[in-house]
Amino acid sequence: MPQILARERACNVTSITISGQQSKMAKQLTAKEAASGEKDIDGTTLVRLNEGSLCYMELDANTMGDFFNKAIFDTVWISEAMSHLADKELSFRNAETLPKQSGKLVVSDLFRTEALNEM
Incomplete structure (x- = not known):
């Protein structure tokens, strides 16, 4: 992509x-x-x-908030990474500081609910 x-x-x-x-x-x-x-x-x-x-x-997504200057990206796109993020809350706190004020934070991943049955 x-x-x-x-x-x-x-x-x-x-x-x-x-x-x-x-x-x-x-x-x-x-x-x-x-x-x-x-x-x-x-x-x-x-x-x-x-x-x-x-x-x-x-x-590491948990340290990217320290690595990049704040508000420098038009879009931050997290794709199929949720299961790999050790500290999801910290990763999202970091990610939300990176888009410009008019920018976007996009998350694309697979999620499973507790009520999901096997096929």
Whole structure:
């Protein structure tokens, strides 16, 4: 999904994961289609995709509030990560400080209710 946003919607995307293996795989896949090559900036990888860009970072969601300046993103999108967040309350407190005042916080994940029956 981050590649599509950068390549087809000209977004500047910062993709964050705590998984080193996931980050490595994403970088390899994206490098194949990079418009002007990769640049390593302060330990992060910046890839140009058409008019957009994609930056991959390994970072724990519980510490991202200390890492980024506040209110710098148009959108913060948390996708299928809920089960991996050790301290969900802290992760959301951090995430809600990152969008600009007119920005959005989007959460996309699978949730199960107590009353859900097996199929």
